[in-house]
Amino acid sequence: MSDGGGDGDGDGQGQRRLLIIEDDAMFARTLARSFERRGYRVAAIAGPAELEAAVAALRPDHAVVDLRLGNASGLTCVERLHAIDPAMRIVVLTGFASIATAVEAVKLGATNYLSKPANSDDIEAAFEASGTGDASVELDAAPTSLRTLEWEHIHQTLADCGFNVSEAARRLGMHRRTLARKLGKRHL
Structure with a gap:
């Protein structure tokens, strides 16, 4: 665990305290330093x-x-963190965003959800914007594509299976290699 001190008052009281849960060590270090x-x-x-x-x-x-x-879902961490402190501001980052996982993350206690690549400016803005919405956001008039719907269904099934590819393939009624190929095209 990397633990960086701030310009400090010793015990960290009054200082914002951030926990980064990220399996990409280089990205975690960069984000921590920032x-x-x-x-x-x-x-x-x-x-x-x-x-x-x-x-x-x-x-x-x-x-x-x-x-x-890795093989674990960050949603379990979101749920545990929210149970520990419901006021904690939790931002979920993902390289494979879907509506299904965004909804689940918020239901479990995330205050915001960002697609990668995201930098510390994006994340800090997400911390500040949590709990607020923008009713004037423009609605997309284009219908969701079949490819996007398929991806969201696949991703929801993966999340339901704890990201177990074999089990997700079984539930989706497709061969494991076919699912692995589809996932590879989405750069998981």
């Missing part, structure tokens, strides 16, 4: 197994959670 420069006290972990110890040590009030953590 938030440390912004005055956050930061800890980074690679997955759910380290969550309880990190929360106990840091007592975060902000979290950035990657949706896919």
Whole structure:
């Protein structure tokens, strides 16, 4: 776990505390350094197994959670973090966004959801914007494409299976290799 100090008051009181849950070590380090420069006290972990110890040590009030953590789902981390502190601002990052996972993330306690690539400016803006909506956002007049609907159905099934590709393929009624090919085209 990386733990960076801030310009500090020792115990971190009054300082924003950020937990980064990201299995890409280089991206996690880069993000941690960027938030440390912004005055956050930061800890980074690679997955759910380290969550309880990190929360106990840091007592975060902000979290950035990657949706896919190796074979694990970041949604389990969102749910656990929200149970620990319902006021925590949690931003979910993903390289394969779908409506289904965005809805589930928010239901489980995420305050915002961003598609990768996202930088620290995007994430901090998402922390600040959480809890607010924009009723004037323009509605897309184009219907959702068949390809997008297929991807969302595949992704929802994957999420329901805990990202187990074999089980998702079985539930979708397709061969595992066919599903793996489709997932490969979406750059999972």
